[in-house]
Amino acid sequence: MRMGRRIAATLKRTALHAGPTVLGIIVLDFLFLQLMPGDAADVIAIEAGAATAETMAMLRERFGLDQPIITQLGNFLSHLVQLDLGHSARFNASVLDIIMTRLPNTVLLMATALSLALLMGIVMGSVMAAWAGKWPDRLLSVVVLLLYSMPGFWVGLMAIVLFSVKLGWLPNDSNMTVGANYTGLAMIADRAVHLVLPALALASFFVAVYSRLVRASMLEVQRQDFMRTAQAKGLHPFFIQLRHALRNALIPVTTVAGMHLGNLLGGAVVVETLFGWPGMGRLALEAVLARDFAVLLGVLLLSSLLVIAANVVIDLLHAWLDPRIGET
Amino acid sequence: MSLLAVEGLTVAFPGNIAVREASFAIAPGETLALVGESGCGKSVTAFSVMRLLAPNARVTAGRILFDGIDLLAMTPAAMREIRGKQISLIQQEPMTSLNPVLSIGAQIAEVIRRHERVTRKAARARVVELLELVRIPDAARRIDDYPHNLSGGMRQRVMIAMAVACGPKLLIADEPTTALDVTTQSQVLDLLDDLRRRLGMAVLLITHDLGVVAQWADRICVMYAGRIVEQAAIGAFFTRPMHPYSRGLLGARVDVGADEHYSLNRLSEIPGSVGSAAGEAGCAFAPRCPLVVPGCRLAVPPLIAQGERAVACPVVI
Numbered sequence: 001m002r003m004g005r006r007i008a009a010t011l012k013r014t015a016l017h018a019g020p021t022v023l024g025i026i027v028l029d030f031l032f033l034q035l036m037p038g039d040a041a042d043v044i045a046i047e048a049g050a051a052t053a054e055t056m057a058m059l060r061e062r063f064g065l066d067q068p069i070i071t072q073l074g075n076f077l078s079h080l081v082q083l084d085l086g087h088s089a090r091f092n093a094s095v096l097d098i099i100m101t102r103l104p105n106t107v108l109l110m111a112t113a114l115s116l117a118l119l120m121g122i123v124m125g126s127v128m129a130a131w132a133g134k135w136p137d138r139l140l141s142v143v144v145l146l147l148y149s150m151p152g153f154w155v156g157l158m159a160i161v162l163f164s165v166k167l168g169w170l171p172n173d174s175n176m177t178v179g180a181n182y183t184g185l186a187m188i189a190d191r192a193v194h195l196v197l198p199a200l201a202l203a204s205f206f207v208a209v210y211s212r213l214v215r216a217s218m219l220e221v222q223r224q225d226f227m228r229t230a231q232a233k234g235l236h237p238f239f240i241q242l243r244h245a246l247r248n249a250l251i252p253v254t255t256v257a258g259m260h261l262g263n264l265l266g267g268a269v270v271v272e273t274l275f276g277w278p279g280m281g282r283l284a285l286e287a288v289l290a291r292d293f294a295v296l297l298g299v300l301l302l303s304s305l306l307v308i309a310a311n312v313v314i315d316l317l318h319a320w321l322d323p324r325i326g327e328t
Numbered sequence: 329m330s331l332l333a334v335e336g337l338t339v340a341f342p343g344n345i346a347v348r349e350a351s352f353a354i355a356p357g358e359t360l361a362l363v364g365e366s367g368c369g370k371s372v373t374a375f376s377v378m379r380l381l382a383p384n385a386r387v388t389a390g391r392i393l394f395d396g397i398d399l400l401a402m403t404p405a406a407m408r409e410i411r412g413k414q415i416s417l418i419q420q421e422p423m424t425s426l427n428p429v430l431s432i433g434a435q436i437a438e439v440i441r442r443h444e445r446v447t448r449k450a451a452r453a454r455v456v457e458l459l460e461l462v463r464i465p466d467a468a469r470r471i472d473d474y475p476h477n478l479s480g481g482m483r484q485r486v487m488i489a490m491a492v493a494c495g496p497k498l499l500i501a502d503e504p505t506t507a508l509d510v511t512t513q514s515q516v517l518d519l520l521d522d523l524r525r526r527l528g529m530a531v532l533l534i535t536h537d538l539g540v541v542a543q544w545a546d547r548i549c550v551m552y553a554g555r556i557v558e559q560a561a562i563g564a565f566f567t568r569p570m571h572p573y574s575r576g577l578l579g580a581r582v583d584v585g586a587d588e589h590y591s592l593n594r595l596s597e598i599p600g601s602v603g604s605a606a607g608e609a610g611c612a613f614a615p616r617c618p619l620v621v622p623g624c625r626l627a628v629p630p631l632i633a634q635g636e637r638a639v640a641c642p643v644v645i
Contacts, residue, residue, distance in 0.1 A: 225425040231380050233439040233490070234411035247429050322429055323474040 117206035125214020156201030422483035433471035
């Protein structure tokens with residue numbers, strides 16, 4: 001079918017771009033990390049309180065830190081080809097294992113936040129466009145402006161103060177009740193409750209961006225000739241907005257959403273730290289503080305793969321929304 | 329009884345009156361051409377009939393009787409029953425009047441399923457028939473195409489298929505061929521005329537092309553600056569246009585059939601522009617009129633019936 005061909009074309013294009021992108025990210029990250037003062041041996045020595053020159057040399061030799069930079073890069077890349085991300089000096093475990101315990105949490109947080117941002121943005125933007133210039137539009141414009149101007153971590157802090165501390169409705173730490181050992185539905189419910197605040201904090205800024213975008217593009221679509229054609233068919237105005245206007249208005253929104261994925265992951269570092277969410281963002285921060293470059297490189301690599309994968313999803317969504325895309 | 333009777337229609341935009349006291353009627357099965365230059369109120373008149381004016385436009389006076397019922401007094405829900413079923417619309421730009429993200433089949437099926445109780449499958453079969461009716465080759469395969477897969481002429485055929493899908497009594501065609509090249513133009517108009525005969529529709533054809541009018545319309549209404557200045561049957565109009573503006577329009581055509589090559593003759597024009605009479609009392613055409621008398625600038629000349637035709641100019645009567 002035509003749809004299948006379009007999806008295949010989109011996937012092929014993305015795959016062609018993904019390889020060089022990932023390689024470039026790894027090499028650049030590797031070189032930039034060398035600029036950071038100190039290495040894992042230094043941090044271990046500091047934490048131990050004292051270390052002899054021999055111990056330091058031994059540590060460096062064990063982690064391969066005594067090799068020239070170019071050899072280290074070569075080693076890293078050759079291991080990477082075998083899907084081996086190396087060994088963490090800090091956690092004394094395989095980097096891949098460490099990341100794999102964190103990755104699902106980050107994916108869950110990101111996907112929830114992005115869906116939430118899109119959903120709320122579309123609903124709020126549509127409402128604003130439908131009542132443009134009237135009180136619902138003005139009221140929501142103020143809300144949107146507030147969300148737009150407040151940083152996510154502050155929204156998160158205030159949400160913790162209100163919903164966790166004062167009202168006691170929602171938990172603010174970790175991604176599950178530690179030690180409760182729930183199973184089945186209870187576990188899902190427990191996870192969901194823990195997800196609410198971090199996802200909202202992460203989504204807040206993007207809700208503002210998407211509502212404004214949806215409002216503008218919905219208003220733009222109203223002026224198109226095909227809207228009059230749809231009206232001339234005798235269709236109900238609500239149906240026209242849903243089927244004819246919104247679908248066209250969403251095309252620019254998906255484009256922007258794709259570009260925001262990186263920002264979303266950046267925001268996740270802060271939000272994960274704030275809510276004690278055991279995701280990759282917090283792992284990255286820990287790795288930086290411990291100068292554990294193997295873990296850090298692994299996190300950066302997986303993050304870039306994650307952004308690429310999410311972009312594929314967005315591209316597919318884009319191709320589904322707009323039949324003019326993906327045909328060659 | 330006429331199918332559509334517009335009586336004293338006045339449409340105002342903020343700070344500007346687009347249509348002033350327009351009255352005309354269309355008999356069942358008839359093609360009436362509404363002619364005038366850009367901005368004279370042709371399209372506004374047509375959109376008023378479907379009640380699809382821009383949100384800032386207001387009908388301030390007049391009635392629009394369709395089958396004896398005043399469309400302007402209808403509830404929005406009742407009006408939606410009429411749109412697409414009794415009265416349908418073809419717009420000027422086939423490039424933008426189809427939704428780019430929906431297949432043409434889906435867009436045509438939409439109007440059928442809105443007005444008739446048919447299954448999805450039956451609607452699809454009807455769409456194929458309609459695409460064949462408007463002479464789209466390989467209709468069964470084309471049905472899943474998107475507007476960007478089709479040429480301008482093809483898209484306009486799709487628009488026509490959509491417009492005639494529910495067998496309307498009146499088809500409003502707002503400059504249906506302006507955006508098309510000349511050969512496609514006559515094919516589309518031939519098709520439209522053929523469908524009008526077969527389906528017994530009346531057509532309100534809005535155009536600024538007198539060649540189109542001469543070939544496809546039964547009667548003509550000439551509009552100038554928001555007013556209807558002349559109404560006549562096609563034969564009478566082209567043999568003896570009465571209003572000075574109509575005469576100017578006919579004079580401004582390139583006379584290809586003449587003995588000499590047309591490029592050797594001077595192309596006559598109407599001096600001035602529509603804006604010339606802005607803010608003045610009296611006949612809006614007076615500043616550009618070769619036959620102007622002092623009385624023209626005092627009061628707006630009414631449309632005076634003279635047998636089969638009517639003209640709004642006391643000087644020529």
